[in-house]
Amino acid sequence: MYDCLVIGGGPAGLTAAIYLARFHLSVIVVDHGQGRAASIPITHNHAGFPEGIPGHDLVRRMRLQAERYGAQLRIAEVTSLKSNGDSFIATANDDPIIARAVLLATGVVNHRPPMSDELHADALAKGLIRYCPVCDGFEITDKHIGVLGTGERAFNEALFLRSFTSRITLIAPEGAHDLTGEQLLTLARYRVEVFAGPVAGIELDDDKITLILTDRVLTFASIYAALGSDVRSELAAALGVTRTAAGCVEVDRHQRTTVTGLYAAGDVVLGLDQISSAMGQASVAATTIRNDLCEQRIILRS
Secondary structure, eight states, X not given: OEEXXXXXXXXXXXXXXXXXXXTTOOEEEEEOSOOSGGGOSOBXXXXXXXXXXXXXXXXXXXXXXXXXXXXXXXXXXXXXXXXXXXXXXXXXXXXXXXXXXXXXXXXXXXXXXXXXHHHHHHHHHTTSEESOHHHHGGGGXXXXXXXXXXXXXXXXXXXXXXXXXXXXXXXXXXXXXXXXXHHHHHHHHTTEEEEOXXXXXXXXXXXXXXXEESSOEEEESXXXXXXXEEEOOHHHHHTTOOBOTTSOBXXXXXXXOSSTTEEEOGGGBSSOXXXXXXXXXXXXXXXXXXXHHHHHXXXXXX
């Protein structure tokens, strides 16, 4: 039996694993290998890396650090999680894993524009498609930017990006926009262009991306996909954990969920979807896990 099972090997999960291992607890991290952080071409707002660092390099360094202190790492997908009295039983690739505590760091999955996986990967690597204006809005300063989406989310994202550039265009991906009259007036007031879809095709060059609409062709330095995301909280839901309407796991200020022994950190929890935020939550969660386990059974060094 492990002291803690961490589900998810992104910045939140690996930060928790480092802390837990350095508390001399037995910890295993199970990750499906498809997290968002590793796909970031380069992040420039993570403190301590003034030249920026690619997401896969950051995750690799964190994995090495966790392993250095004794954490076990396994590439697999946890398909079920059940409570078993004072412990939990998870199933990963048909193998059972038993742990006294579990940390969910399962993150979210972005909704992608309508394009092939190969084309999307190429666009992401070149910075032609972006998902996080908080992360990389600075990089598109004074460039011509498209925002793909509609409704409240896309409206807010277009206005947020307007502080980085005067050239913003909002495009509905499937047809007419789902925007109120007041929202349209606000966009017009701040000189945000608005076009209806559908988007019939997407083409790439080395330094530009083109959206092909029914009646026009629009070319940008980059587009932001404001299409929403799916919170990976199915395992929490199966245990009856309280979640928000959007599916985020609700936690207290110590990252405890409403199920005893189950904790959550990172993007699966409602908050700022940032690497630094996820790492902060994970450090709180790991320390709470250590202290909660110690209340059950005093931890002494022999």
